[in-house]
Amino acid sequence: xxxxxxxxxxxxxxxxxxxxxxxxxxxxxxxxxxxxxxxxxxxxxxxxxxxxxxxxxxxxxxxxxxxxxxxxxxxxxxxxxxxxxxxxxxxxxxxxxxxxxxxxxxxxxxxxxxxxxxxxxxxxxxxxxxxxxxxxxxxxxxxxxxxxxxxxxxxxxxxxxxxxxxxxxxxxxxxxxxxxxxxxxxxxxxxxxxxxxxxxxxxxxxxxxxxxxxxxxxxxxxxxxxxxxxxxxxxxxxxxxxxxxxxx
Amino acid sequence: xxxxxxxxxxxxxxxxxxxxxxxxxxxxxxxxxxxxxxxxxxxxxxxxxxxxxxxxxxxxxxxxxxxxxxxxxxxxxxxxxxxxxxxxxxxxxxxxxxxxxxxxxxxxxxxxxxxxxxxxxxxxxxxxxxxxxxxxxxxxxxxxxxxxxxxxxxxxxxxxxxxxxxxxxxxxxxxxxxxxxxxxxxxxxxxxxxxxxxxxxxxxxxxxxxxxxxxxxxxxxxxxxxxxxxxxxxxxxxxxxxxxxxxxxxxxxxxxxxxxxxxxxxxxxxxxxxxxx
Numbered sequence: 001x002x003x004x005x006x007x008x009x010x011x012x013x014x015x016x017x018x019x020x021x022x023x024x025x026x027x028x029x030x031x032x033x034x035x036x037x038x039x040x041x042x043x044x045x046x047x048x049x050x051x052x053x054x055x056x057x058x059x060x061x062x063x064x065x066x067x068x069x070x071x072x073x074x075x076x077x078x079x080x081x082x083x084x085x086x087x088x089x090x091x092x093x094x095x096x097x098x099x100x101x102x103x104x105x106x107x108x109x110x111x112x113x114x115x116x117x118x119x120x121x122x123x124x125x126x127x128x129x130x131x132x133x134x135x136x137x138x139x140x141x142x143x144x145x146x147x148x149x150x151x152x153x154x155x156x157x158x159x160x161x162x163x164x165x166x167x168x169x170x171x172x173x174x175x176x177x178x179x180x181x182x183x184x185x186x187x188x189x190x191x192x193x194x195x196x197x198x199x200x201x202x203x204x205x206x207x208x209x210x211x212x213x214x215x216x217x218x219x220x221x222x223x224x225x226x227x228x229x230x231x232x233x234x235x236x237x238x239x240x241x242x243x244x245x246x247x248x
Numbered sequence: 249x250x251x252x253x254x255x256x257x258x259x260x261x262x263x264x265x266x267x268x269x270x271x272x273x274x275x276x277x278x279x280x281x282x283x284x285x286x287x288x289x290x291x292x293x294x295x296x297x298x299x300x301x302x303x304x305x306x307x308x309x310x311x312x313x314x315x316x317x318x319x320x321x322x323x324x325x326x327x328x329x330x331x332x333x334x335x336x337x338x339x340x341x342x343x344x345x346x347x348x349x350x351x352x353x354x355x356x357x358x359x360x361x362x363x364x365x366x367x368x369x370x371x372x373x374x375x376x377x378x379x380x381x382x383x384x385x386x387x388x389x390x391x392x393x394x395x396x397x398x399x400x401x402x403x404x405x406x407x408x409x410x411x412x413x414x415x416x417x418x419x420x421x422x423x424x425x426x427x428x429x430x431x432x433x434x435x436x437x438x439x440x441x442x443x444x445x446x447x448x449x450x451x452x453x454x455x456x457x458x459x460x461x462x463x464x465x466x467x468x469x470x471x472x473x474x475x476x477x478x479x480x481x482x483x484x485x486x487x488x489x490x491x492x493x494x495x496x497x498x499x500x501x502x503x504x505x506x507x508x509x510x511x512x513x514x515x516x517x518x519x520x521x522x523x524x525x
Contacts, residue, residue: 003508039507044456044483045308049507072305088508212303212310213506217270219288219314220303220506229296229317248299 003088009061011081014141017068018109019077020055021085025062028090030054032097032117033206033238036064036089037214038076046072049088051211051233053113055142065112065141091214095204095238097121100180102128104150105167105194107186108139113206114185115142122149129153129179133167133186136160168193176200184241192246203241207232224248249520251283253475253497254402254427256363258283258338262488262516265479265502266342266366266406267314268454271328272335275509280336282512283498286430287324287332289344289368292354294320298373301449304439309455309481309503311437315373316344321357329361340404344368346377348387348394355395364401367391367426370408370433372452382408382433385420396425404477407431409465418469429469430477430500432462455503456481463494470495483511485518492523 006023013019030036037049050072056063064087068074079085097120106114111132121128130153134140137160147153156165168190176182176199184194185206194203209232212220216234223232224245230236249260264272264279266286272279279285297317304311319327324341332339339362345351355365369388371378381387388405395403405421407414409432418429434452441448462480469476478496481503482488488499504511 003510046305047307047309047455047503047507048303048305210301210303210305212312213268213509215509216274217509218268218303218312218506219270219297219317220312222297222300222302222314222317224299 003086005084005086008079008081008083008085015139018065018141020063020065023062024060026060030057030090031094032120033095033113034090034092036087039086040072040075048212051214054116055112056116056119067109091233092237093235098181099126103179103182104128104130105171105182105184106132107167107190108134110185111142114183115146117183118146118149127151131167131170171197195241204238205241207237207239260516261498262512262519263498263500264512265500268502268505271332273331276335278510278512282337284338284340286340286342286366288318289316289342289371290318290321290324290354291316291344292321292350294323304449306453306457309453309457311439311449311451311453313373313449313451316371321354325357338363340364340366342366342368344371348391351391352394352398355399366404366406366430367395368406370406372410372434372436379408379410383412385417388417389420389424392421392424392426402427404428404430406433408433410436414465415468418472422472422474428475428477432465432480456483463490466491466496467494485515485522488515488519489522
């Protein structure tokens with residue numbers, strides 16, 4: 001792990017609350033699911049760094065997509081192109097996606113790490129489809145980019161389309177026999193509902209949480225997996241969905 | 249910045265506090281540059297730790313409720329210690345017992361394979377022992393005396409300042425045979441979820457938020473005649489130097505490593521500017 005002070009090469013607002021930073025990052029090539037810890041401010045408040053998944057990495061161009069959810073991410077949103085940002089990483093276990101026909105299931109900002117996974121699958125010529133659900137139609141990001149890379153894609157929303165749908169309600173009636181593996185990233189409630197579906201194929205969940213250090217030092221990001229606590233930051237953030245006990 | 253404390257040579261007076269650098273094995277290049285590492289709290293039996301959420305950010309710090317997750321002393325000796333022995337630093341094991349007998353058994357199991365012990369009578373995140381022991385000067389003295397009987401290695405007591413006077417507890421520990429004191433452990437803290445109107449977390453507050461109080465506590469115990477390891481929100485060499493001015497012989501870095509695992513290296517450099525070599 002190396003900490004780097006990087007210049008924001010480009011900042012893009014995708015929606016009113018989602019923005020992206022692009023950096024030139026010549027360090028270790030990240031793998032899907034890996035994340036960086038972004039220092040919000042050089043001062044001590046906010047104290048902890050913010051864990052942000054890699055949304056894209058092409059020829060040292062690193063894209064981190066951030067949703068404003070609180071004070072820290074709001075402060076990050078106030079930084080502009082040309083400003084310096086300190087980042088640490090990449091963190092998270094290096095996960096090798098399966099070379100099999102895949103289904104990607106994204107909920108909300110969960111599309112960001114799945115976009116990076118999609119880049120990986122696409123460049124390795126592994127076919128995949130996408131189901132992407134958001135709250136309102138204004139919340140979609142990276143729609144065009146995803147459409148370009150995937151086979152079939154389905155975009156659903158709870159508000160804004162004639163038909164009210166969620167990613168899970170779509171999965172419920174899909175033919176899963178077409179896929180050999182499912183990757184899912186979204187709110188905890190979505191993962192819980194996905195788990196209840198007991199899909200007949202392996203489902204990998206990209207988990208998110210508040211992290212302390214992001215690198216295994218503090219044991220702060222515990223998740224119960226197969227009756228023992230794992231650390232989201234170094235044992236994950238990708239876990240087999242059926243192994244997670246969300247009730248703990 | 250070489251120094252001699254407890255009759256041992258240290259390459260510098262900057263240590264890694266218990267609980268915020270795991271066992272020093274993840275960032276070995278940092279561990280190898282500090283004077284000593286204090287392990288995560290080790291209990292007699294393995295502990296899973298507390299259910300999530302275990303971490304919550306506070307202004308200038310964080311609240312943790314990890315709950316002494318560790319493999320237990322036997323697995324620690326078998327799986328972790330052999331790797332730690334390859335580190336180029338002094339190893340102090342943070343011993344977390346739930347009775348005086350526990351403390352003795354853990355220390356006995358570790359024997360002379362480490363450089364010393366830090367008796368954890370101040371963890372705020374366990375139901376038994378921990379801070380409940382640390383508040384009671386007589387219980388602390390009993391724990392120290394029982395450990396003292398079975399080891400000649402340095403015995404340091406990690407004090408709490410939660411609803412008690414570290415001067416009174418510290419004095420009894422020194423009378424019972426403690427070689428040094430380390431303070432402060434995290435402070436009782438809570439945060440609430442205003443939407444659901446219930447507590448989000450109850451745990452221990454650390455980070456720069458507690459630094460002024462930690463300095464006060466270190467200063468309060470400075471005349472007890474034993475080395476003091478000061479800690480609480482040290483982020484810079486200047487912070488570390490303040491602790492030395494308050495009466496500490498050495499300092500420990502805790503929460504700073506969660507923000508930047510390499511912070512101890514910077515702090516060592518900065519402290520050198522203040523005190524020379």
